[in-house]
Amino acid sequence: APKKLLILPGDGIGPEIMREARRIMDWMAQARGIRFDISEDLVGGASLAVHGQPITQQVIDAARAADAVLFGSVGDPKWASAGFDRRPEIAILKLRQELGLFANLRPAKVFDSLVDASTLKPDVIRGLDIMIVRETVGGIYFGTPRGIETLPDGSRRGINTEVYTTAEIERVARVAFDLARKRDNRVCSVEKCNVMESGLLWKEVVTALHDREYKDVELSHMLADNCAMQMVRNPRQFDVIVTGNLFGDLLSDLASMLTGSLGMLPSATLGAKGEDGRTPALYEPIHGSAPDIAGQGKANPLAQILSFAMLLRYSFDMQEDAAMIEKAVSNVLDRGLRTPDIMSAGRTEVNTAGMGEAVVAE
Amino acid sequence: APKKLLILPGDGIGPEIMREARRIMDWMAQARGIRFDISEDLVGGASLAVHGQPITQQVIDAARAADAVLFGSVGDPKWASAGFDRRPEIAILKLRQELGLFANLRPAKVFDSLVDASTLKPDVIRGLDIMIVRETVGGIYFGTPRGIETLPDGSRRGINTEVYTTAEIERVARVAFDLARKRDNRVCSVEKCNVMESGLLWKEVVTALHDREYKDVELSHMLADNCAMQMVRNPRQFDVIVTGNLFGDLLSDLASMLTGSLGMLPSATLGAKGEDGRTPALYEPIHGSAPDIAGQGKANPLAQILSFAMLLRYSFDMQEDAAMIEKAVSNVLDRGLRTPDIMSAGRTEVNTAGMGEAVVAE
Ligand SMILES: CC(C)[C@H](C(=O)O)[C@@H](O)C(=O)O
Numbered sequence: 043a044p045k046k047l048l049i050l051p052g053d054g055i056g057p058e059i060m061r062e063a064r065r066i067m068d069w070m071a072q073a074r075g076i077r078f079d080i081s082e083d084l085v086g087g088a089s090l091a092v093h094g095q096p097i098t099q100q101v102i103d104a105a106r107a108a109d110a111v112l113f114g115s116v117g118d119p120k121w122a123s124a125g126f127d128r129r130p131e132i133a134i135l136k137l138r139q140e141l142g143l144f145a146n147l148r149p150a151k152v153f154d155s156l157v158d159a160s161t162l163k164p165d166v167i168r169g170l171d172i173m174i175v176r177e178t179v180g181g182i183y184f185g186t187p188r189g190i191e192t193l194p195d196g197s198r199r200g201i202n203t204e205v206y207t208t209a210e211i212e213r214v215a216r217v218a219f220d221l222a223r224k225r226d227n228r229v230c231s232v233e234k235c236n237v238m239e240s241g242l243l244w245k246e247v248v249t250a251l252h253d254r255e256y257k258d259v260e261l262s263h264m265l266a267d268n269c270a271m272q273m274v275r276n277p278r279q280f281d282v283i284v285t286g287n288l289f290g291d292l293l294s295d296l297a298s299m300l301t302g303s304l305g306m307l308p309s310a311t312l313g314a315k316g317e318d319g320r321t322p323a324l325y326e327p328i329h330g331s332a333p334d335i336a337g338q339g340k341a342n343p344l345a346q347i348l349s350f351a352m353l354l355r356y357s358f359d360m361q362e363d364a365a366m367i368e369k370a371v372s373n374v375l376d377r378g379l380r381t382p383d384i385m386s387a388g389r390t391e392v393n394t395a396g397m398g399e400a401v402v403a404e
Numbered sequence: 405a406p407k408k409l410l411i412l413p414g415d416g417i418g419p420e421i422m423r424e425a426r427r428i429m430d431w432m433a434q435a436r437g438i439r440f441d442i443s444e445d446l447v448g449g450a451s452l453a454v455h456g457q458p459i460t461q462q463v464i465d466a467a468r469a470a471d472a473v474l475f476g477s478v479g480d481p482k483w484a485s486a487g488f489d490r491r492p493e494i495a496i497l498k499l500r501q502e503l504g505l506f507a508n509l510r511p512a513k514v515f516d517s518l519v520d521a522s523t524l525k526p527d528v529i530r531g532l533d534i535m536i537v538r539e540t541v542g543g544i545y546f547g548t549p550r551g552i553e554t555l556p557d558g559s560r561r562g563i564n565t566e567v568y569t570t571a572e573i574e575r576v577a578r579v580a581f582d583l584a585r586k587r588d589n590r591v592c593s594v595e596k597c598n599v600m601e602s603g604l605l606w607k608e609v610v611t612a613l614h615d616r617e618y619k620d621v622e623l624s625h626m627l628a629d630n631c632a633m634q635m636v637r638n639p640r641q642f643d644v645i646v647t648g649n650l651f652g653d654l655l656s657d658l659a660s661m662l663t664g665s666l667g668m669l670p671s672a673t674l675g676a677k678g679e680d681g682r683t684p685a686l687y688e689p690i691h692g693s694a695p696d697i698a699g700q701g702k703a704n705p706l707a708q709i710l711s712f713a714m715l716l717r718y719s720f721d722m723q724e725d726a727a728m729i730e731k732a733v734s735n736v737l738d739r740g741l742r743t744p745d746i747m748s749a750g751r752t753e754v755n756t757a758g759m760g761e762a763v764v765a766e
């Protein structure tokens with residue numbers, strides 16, 4: 043039976059970049075006879091507009107039934123005042139939680155042909171290749187108690203709770219150590235153990251797991267504030283970074299921006315292997331919904347296309363096809379084609395569809 | 405009566421850079437007859453070694469009685485395994501909390517003569533001048549419940565609580581708005597309101613205060629992850645940033661590192677004006693205790709010296725003397741003197757004392 047692929051374009055530039063990823067799927071079907079069982083549905087603001095909620099139970103069930111989810115992006119200023127319970131962002135948070143997608147893999151990689159796109163000096167970032175493994179179903183994102191309460195004097199108090207358990211820390215650290223073994227064999231664990239007990243436990247659990255099962259991997263520890271600095275000072279010192287949900291949110295965005303080409307970076311979020319042998323997985327670009335440029339054909343579809351390649355590689359075990367897409371992308375870049383976000387003097391500017399077509403042509 | 409100044413050199417490079425700040429004080433006394441009532445005491449690892457605790461009640465009382473505190477830095481790997489309750493870092497956390505030092509002002513400024521010291525391209529950071537106002541007595545640093553508990557099955561759970569009240573948010577936002585009026589009149593408030601209710605309250609309270617009392621100041625809002633990216637993409641878009649304790653910790657370190665000259669940046673942490681008309685205040689370099697280079701004469705004393713200038717300006721209202729020190733520092737840089745951290749080709753390398761002497765000479 044063909045693999046089940048659920049496509050969730052979402053908001054902003056999501057739909058237009060997803061169209062280019064589908065162009066690749068169409069080509070695979072026509073030129074190579076590879077067919078998936080594809081369905082598409084609404085999330086985020088797009089779902090709010092139709093269903094009054096950022097994600098429906100039906101979509102969650104479809105995601106659970108799928109072999110993999112290809113996600114665009116959510117977030118739409120139109121819904122900014124819709125209230126905390128109706129944020130478009132709930133779509134991705136719920137998918138992570140309900141499918142148990144606990145490990146967000148975010149590569150920050152500098153493409154040789156785009157080394158000048160960064161605001162950092164070429165010498166500092168050439169060859170940069172960091173993999174951030176971010177925990178995504180725990181920490182302050184989901185801990186309770188949480189909420190805003192009104193005090194007797196009429197003033198208010200906002201509360202969130204960061205919670206991490208031994209098991210939650212271990213399983214994401216395991217992902218990081220396993221990945222490191224296939225890379226440069228180094229893991230840097232990041233927390234704020236000089237201030238937060240949850241960070242202290244994080245450090246202890248990662249260390250214990252390392253000493254028990256991953257002694258061959260080089261483990262270091264870094265405070266989150268120092269990590270933010272080190273990423274700017276000398277980002278190439280890192281191989282794999284493992285960290286919690288909140289620090290991972292900031293640090294992975296920071297790391298991506300170092301590359302200067304956010305529009306190029308895919309990500310994967312993986313769950314635990316189920317009894318049926320399947321690993322729930324969601325693939326999405328690192329960038330957001332960019333509502334300011336939505337619908338103008340300016341968006342770079344490559345992160346979405348590379349997310350699809352990542353999906354083929356990790357979820358469908360289609361290494362060759364993944365490599366073919368990745369090669370096509372780097373050929374297109376070598377040919378000098380650029381969407382506006384990565385445009386520089388002497389290159390050829392193309393729009394979203396132009397870039398998608400060029401990848402197919404390659 | 406002379407102003408009371410408490411000096412707390414702390415750990416690592418703290419004592420050696422404080423020595424250079426004292427050189428300036430000595431010069432002020434000899435050459436200009438300006439005398440302070442100076443006392444000096446131990447904090448951090450230095451206090452742990454003598455008193456078995458990172459800060460004594462006596463030092464806290466002395467800080468409370470002083471007109472201003474000049475702090476070096478704390479943190480010492482020797483005490484890494486001393487336990488969570490005996491971290492050197494407790495010294496600064498306790499001082500903040502006991503003196504109610506709620507607003508940490510961290511300028512990130514690029515010195516023209518050091519524009520090449522940054523890992524960012526000169527065009528991106530030339531003229532950079534950001535002021536980060538970080539809340540420092542609330543949020544997840546101090547919220548309860550907190551701690552590590554052992555569950556019935558033997559596994560553990562680490563917990564921290566982020567709490568912000570209307571009053572805590574308002575008073576720090578007020579500092580930011582007041583500062584903006586003396587600068588480029590723009591405040592960017594940073595939180596993670598799409599995930600955390602405490603961030604949502606933060607945003608609402610800042611907005612309400614703005615609309616009530618600071619309509620003349622331009623207010624914008626940014627998510628913390630986006631802020632981390634924007635700092636790398638285009639840091640000059642910011643004037644004043646106001647944010648909570650944890651985000652402020654990462655973002656202010658990130659902003660400082662953009663300048664490439666961490667060893668140059670001072671900071672102030674201010675409390676609320678008391679009934680006696682005094683505002684509790686602590687001044688310290690942005691950088692840490694750098695144990696790896698301690699005692700080698702390699703440390704850059706300028707952040708400590710500029711922290712003293714900031715102290716003169718804000719706490720002692722000695723504008724001229726502050727300006728004189730700041731001018732001396734920039735003259736020394738223009739003359740090409742550099743400590744190893746900011747050394748570049750064609751400049752003259754000096755050690756810690758050499759730099760301090762050069763500033764005095766100017
Ligand atoms: C959309 C938002 C809730 C999300 C997050 O904060 O996790 C996003 O920033 C991300 O990093 O995937």
Ligand SMILES: CC(C)[C@H](C(=O)O)[C@@H](O)C(=O)O
Nearest residue numbers: 236237267479493496497653
């Ligand atoms: C030493 C440490 C507790 C402190 C903090 O996290 O606040 C430091 O990093 C700072 O930013 O002043």
